[in-house]
Amino acid sequence: MENVIEIRHLRKSFGTNEILKDIDFNVRKGEVVCIIGASGSGKSTLLRCINLLEKPSGGEIIYNGENILDDKHDIFAYRTKLGMVFQQFNLFNNHDVLSNCMVGQIKVLKRSKEQAKEVAMKYLTVVGMDQYINAKPKQLSGGQKQRVAIARALSMEPDVLLFDEPTSALDPEMVGEVLAVMKELAQSGLTMLVVTHEMGFASEVADRVVFMDKGVIAEEGSPEQIFNHPTQERTKEFLKRVLR
Amino acid sequence: MTWEWLIKIVQNNWPSFLRGAWATLYISIIGTILGSLIGLLIGTIRTIPMPDRGLKRIVLKISNVILSMYVEFFRGTPMIVQAMVIFYGSAMAFGIDMDRTIAAIFIVSINTGAYTAEIVRGGIISIDKGQFEAAHAIGMNHTKTMLHVVLPQVLRNILPPMGNEFVINIKDTSVLNVIAVSELFFTTKSVAGNNYRYFEAFFVASILYLIMTLTVTRILRFIERRLDGPENYNIIPGNQMQVERPEDLLHKDKSNTKTGI
Numbered sequence: 001m002e003n004v005i006e007i008r009h010l011r012k013s014f015g016t017n018e019i020l021k022d023i024d025f026n027v028r029k030g031e032v033v034c035i036i037g038a039s040g041s042g043k044s045t046l047l048r049c050i051n052l053l054e055k056p057s058g059g060e061i062i063y064n065g066e067n068i069l070d071d072k073h074d075i076f077a078y079r080t081k082l083g084m085v086f087q088q089f090n091l092f093n094n095h096d097v098l099s100n101c102m103v104g105q106i107k108v109l110k111r112s113k114e115q116a117k118e119v120a121m122k123y124l125t126v127v128g129m130d131q132y133i134n135a136k137p138k139q140l141s142g143g144q145k146q147r148v149a150i151a152r153a154l155s156m157e158p159d160v161l162l163f164d165e166p167t168s169a170l171d172p173e174m175v176g177e178v179l180a181v182m183k184e185l186a187q188s189g190l191t192m193l194v195v196t197h198e199m200g201f202a203s204e205v206a207d208r209v210v211f212m213d214k215g216v217i218a219e220e221g222s223p224e225q226i227f228n229h230p231t232q233e234r235t236k237e238f239l240k241r242v243l244r
Numbered sequence: 245m246t247w248e249w250l251i252k253i254v255q256n257n258w259p260s261f262l263r264g265a266w267a268t269l270y271i272s273i274i275g276t277i278l279g280s281l282i283g284l285l286i287g288t289i290r291t292i293p294m295p296d297r298g299l300k301r302i303v304l305k306i307s308n309v310i311l312s313m314y315v316e317f318f319r320g321t322p323m324i325v326q327a328m329v330i331f332y333g334s335a336m337a338f339g340i341d342m343d344r345t346i347a348a349i350f351i352v353s354i355n356t357g358a359y360t361a362e363i364v365r366g367g368i369i370s371i372d373k374g375q376f377e378a379a380h381a382i383g384m385n386h387t388k389t390m391l392h393v394v395l396p397q398v399l400r401n402i403l404p405p406m407g408n409e410f411v412i413n414i415k416d417t418s419v420l421n422v423i424a425v426s427e428l429f430f431t432t433k434s435v436a437g438n439n440y441r442y443f444e445a446f447f448v449a450s451i452l453y454l455i456m457t458l459t460v461t462r463i464l465r466f467i468e469r470r471l472d473g474p475e476n477y478n479i480i481p482g483n484q485m486q487v488e489r490p491e492d493l494l495h496k497d498k499s500n501t502k503t504g505i
């Protein structure tokens with residue numbers, strides 16, 4: 001399978017504090033990769049470096065055969081190819097549900113209003129939020145917000161969808177509805193990179209699980225390998241702690 | 245005070261009072277609008293993220309210094325003094341006698357600009373970082389992020405302090421009488437002087453000021469409520485797309501994008 005994104009020797013420091021140390025990994029087309037690891041291990045930082053919300057300190061991010069960290073690269077065009085779903089939803093507060101899913105299409109992708117609306121409706125239907133198009137973000141529950149945020153990302157029709165702990169800010173009874181949508185997306189063949197604390201989701205849905213520890217990828221493999229036959233001592237320790 | 249005098253003053257001088265009130269109102273309306281635009285521009289410029297290097301960085305640094313000097317100067321000196329300096333200063337420097345109304349609007353505008361620049365800057369800074377990040381994540385650059393996501397929220401949030409500026413301007417245009425702008429205070433002063441009835445004349449003026457400020461406050465409240473939209477939303481029942489299952493839609497989309505539609 002071809003690689004959508006290749007990450008080589010990625011490093012990131014905040015001041016003298018080195019958060020990511022020489023990260024190497026690829027995301028293949030159609031693959032669902034789950035990133036797990038302890039709090040502070042650098043999972044969010046890795047995801048944010050991939051779409052350049054954080055500026056990497058070194059290394060390469062190869063997309064379509066080009067290193068997007070080259071100065072000349074158009075990072076705005078690149079970002080439209082990556083959808084991002086945040087832990088805190090971050091829906092645009094000044095737009096209603098439909099408009100949240102349209103504004104990027106119209107202003108960035110230069111789609112017509114009609115086309116943008118059609119695409120937005122399609123993905124709002126996918127996440128089951130098509131009945132709420134007139135609602136403002138503050139009128140929705142957390143689970144509903146996150147589903148709209150997923151539809152907003154999908155509406156840009158990106159090559160990869162990045163999720164940063166999409167269910168961590170949700171009340172327990174709403175976690176299920178969001179995971180169900182994500183599962184459906186995974187099965188439809190979407191390429192997804194998911195930082196998650198939901199080990200059940202990772203073991204069920206992921207094609208590959210990446211375990212991060214203190215800024216490095218300590219171990220990666222199939223869910224079966226990572227969850228049932230981890231080879232690294234720190235992976236075993238981490239799993240013992242979270243699966244208790 | 246006597247009722248007779250009050251009634252007499254109003255009866256004999258109501259055109260002067262109205263002319264004065266009207267001048268006060270339009271100087272403060274135009275001054276507030278122009279000042280808000282100045283403030284919006286400056287507040288927005290002052291929050292542009294600093295590039296790491298290059299010419300842009302130098303230009304931005306210099307303009308930030310100039311803009312902050314402007315803000316500090318006009319916030320740190322009384323408007324009555326600014327009026328004198330600008331009006332007589334321009335007469336001295338360019339040998340022109342500025343039209344007094346234009347001078348008045350100019351002074352109110354740049355004064356309001358200095359205050360609202362800080363209101364706008366504060367409004368932008370207080371928007372959740374997540375709003376910027378979400379906009380960047382879908383490929384918006386800084387300008388698009390500001391135009392379509394941040395500034396609309398800022399404008400809504402700063403409406404109350406902006407309205408406050410408007411009310412302050414209605415009252416503070418009275419200091420412009422020092423450069424003989426015939427706003428309400430100035431006309432009242434001449435009415436009072438002509439009749440030797442200071443209390444009654446200024447009592448009328450105070451009522452007029454109060455009517456103007458209360459009306460403006462009410463109108464702004466109304467606008468705020470309108471901007472907030474309805475409390476509730478309507479569920480759109482039965483979407484025609486629901487005949488297809490979500491999964492089908494997704495798969496169909498995949499094949500669509502492959503064929504390049």
Ligand SMILES: Nc1ncnc2c1ncn2[C@@H]1O[C@H](COP(=O)(O)OP(=O)(O)OP(=O)(O)O)[C@@H](O)[C@H]1O
Nearest residue numbers: 014017019037038039040041042043044045046165
């Ligand atoms: N902007 C920043 N400035 C300085 N340090 C930062 C910044 N952002 C993150 N860090 C540090 O980087 C480390 C990794 O943070 P990161 O958010 O990537 O961890 P994480 O694996 O996502 O953890 P969690 O599971 O709690 O979300 C933490 O120690 C954090 O304090």
Ligand SMILES: [Mg+2]
Nearest residue numbers: 043044045165
């Ligand atoms: Mg995190």
